[in-house]
Amino acid sequence: MIQVTIDTHPIEVEEGTTILEAAQRLGINIPTLCHHPALEPYGACRLCTVEITQNGRSQLVTSCNYPIRREIEVQTASEKVVKGRRLLAELLLARCSNVPKVQELAASLGVTQVRFEPHDELCYLCGLCVRVCRERIGQSAISFVGRGVDRQVGPPFLKFSTDCIACGACAFVCPTGAIQLKDITDKEPRPLLSEFDMGLARRGNIYIPFPQAVPKIPVIDREHCLHYTLGRCETCEVFCQAKAINYDQEDEFLDLDADAIIVATGFDLIDPRTKPEFGYGVYPNVLTGLEFERLSSASGPTMGEIIVNGKKPKDVVFIHCVGSRDPHTGVPYCSRVCCMYTAKHAHLVRDKLPEANITAFYMDVRAFGKGYEEFYDRVRHERILYRRGEPSEVYKRGDRLVVRAEDTLLRKSIEVEADMIVLATAVTPRADTAAMATLLGIERSPDGFFQEAHPKFRPVESTRPNIFLAGCCQGPKDIPDTVAQAKAAASSAMVTLSRVSRSRTA
């Protein structure tokens, strides 16, 4: 260990630690533009220059790539240092006069006047992009091109790179937006879409699946992560201060002996493309209820702002019963939750867009639960127009959508223009229900959900003893019904367990 003093603060560091690292540990800020913790020190921007004194001699060195080998005294803001930094900032500001990052830096050093002719460059040649591509991605698709005043960053001969894998690390790391992937390659970047945000937002290769995830820890997408696919990058490992990244961790399969099983595998939603008349997948402003749910969520991709096609919608149309009550789509039953969540969605739109025209098209409103009819009453009073008639066609007029329906109470065919259409899609059994039923040896009812032992008297038991059902795996239900069934299933399992333990002790 070596004793160092930085701005009169003493610190002990291992040999080879850079001055910048030591200063950062002390909480002393040294400005830099080219340093990145996951990349090798580079010393290009010279802003991190500090004054060191050893053996009574002082000298100026760049702190990012100066390894501490013996006892030194460091001044991070001596007169000499500050003067030099100011000159650098002035030159940078002249080069990149409109780059916010440079403007901030100059302001923090008190530089406001520039004595040189100003230019409007975006790139200040920090080389982060070049280095991340070489050191982390291992592709070296871009590099410095040209010399002196012509020096710039780009692929060889400034033609589309064949080596580029369109990972986007260069553009991500670029502090000014000078690097654009479309200048480097014609390969389409493959954005990873957040499953939880219904594809409305992107996610990284390492991500926390959703805000309420238990345990709330990140997972790595092995199909896309560069470590698993190319054996490179490993940047997350550098950043993780807890050293929690473990690339060798494998999925664990547990064999458990159980006396009771509670099946709570949930449900799927019907693909709205099975009802092509609504134009889902054709028009981006036709959403499913679940997509709307993410759009209006405070933790969603727009932080809860309702924005479609870059605008706040003026006319919003909700369509009930999309796929439900329709034997042709394999959903002869009522999905039971759509009427109420649509009412809630309409209420949310009213709350966030007080001026919007909101129409809900329905064939029947089924507000059957406790407090539900009252909520339906309340929502209608919030100027939500319920019109009776199931829409049968959606098409475009100019840049707006048109919903075609018969208002059956008017006995008239109508067109309603809309900027956003939300489809209340049917609840269906999970795609893997058949496999699960075979695995567990339990039966399914004709609608595809798991069969309860008796529709009236044994609604939480499956057709096999000691396997219990909870929630939508048994049939569509809302939250209160799901909770009631889940508690009943848990109690039933307890009965089994107590019988088993009594017979074991006896």
Next chain:
Amino acid sequence: MQVDTLELSQKFNLYGCIQCGKCVGGCPVSMKTALDVRFLIYEALVGVLPDPTHMEELWDCTCCFTCVERCPKDVKPAELIIGLRSLLVESGTIPKTVTDALQGIFRQGNPLGFAREQRADWAKDLNIKSAQEGCELLYFVGCTPAYDLRLQPVAKALAKTFQKAGLDFGTLGIEETCCGNEVRRVGEQGLFEMLVEEGKPLLESTGAKQIVTISPHCFNTFKKEYGLSGMQVSHYTQVVANLLEAGKIKFGGRVEKKVTYHDPCFLGKQNHIFDEPRAILQAIPGVKFVEMDRIRERSLCCEGGGGRMWVEGTNMEERLAFQRVQEAVETGAEVLAVACPFCLLTLEDAVKVKGLEDKLRVMDIMELVNMAL
């Protein structure tokens, strides 16, 4: 006229109706005429259906079957309209133009009023063999392509394409008789049954393994209502798309045109043939293919089906064909391609009435294929 609404409700399964309005919501003519099939169903169910003799709007239905496709409860609303038309046919209270067409079919085997002897005139120089000599593929031409001067080139183009591809095909010549698709849809059930009774053995007597039609209307009834045995029913777009894929048709020329395509209801909505016509158009060298907004299952009916070729309907000012050709023009296409004789005629009329001749041509897919051969 007295209508037994109880019998009607049972016969057409009206008790399944939940009055959701999906049928009328998708009905292409309901925006512009008084036709409201949902309400008719309700009136029939509760026994207050007015005298259908005075329901002029019954003749507005194009039998596009959007209502049938969309109905969640299998009610088949269009069949009720056909059923009501049957009552009118029985009582003899149908439009004169429909009577004329039906009489033409009864007497000469076609609704256009031409002589049976002229039915094969279009093929005079083509040397097509009679299907009765035995053939693999029975080419059913249909009334409009056989007689209508505008459609004859389509019939010829298809025959030439088959010849080029080396297919073993034949026609029924002057023996060919109307398929009856529209006959059933205007409510003349008796004549339709007669046509099937006589036509089915005739078609089957050729021993052909496959029958191909130009019109999606003939295709529809052969496929769904004739119960032909040992004979695959195809629309020409399916056959031609297959020939192209198998490399049996080679294009020599180019068609440097921007082309869009209108899905005929009897081909698209009712028989779910969407991809083959597009595949053919996209295979023609030089064609730049663009889509309109309302396509495939959401296509807008041209108003030529369900007997509407012979009866105008109640709102002649707002023809759907006008709207449709306007939509085609907006895509910037020079050609509106179709795969149905009725669509061709209604849409071409609309182009003329709207004075769009210098912007848009309506052509059958076969005409474009023929240009590129």
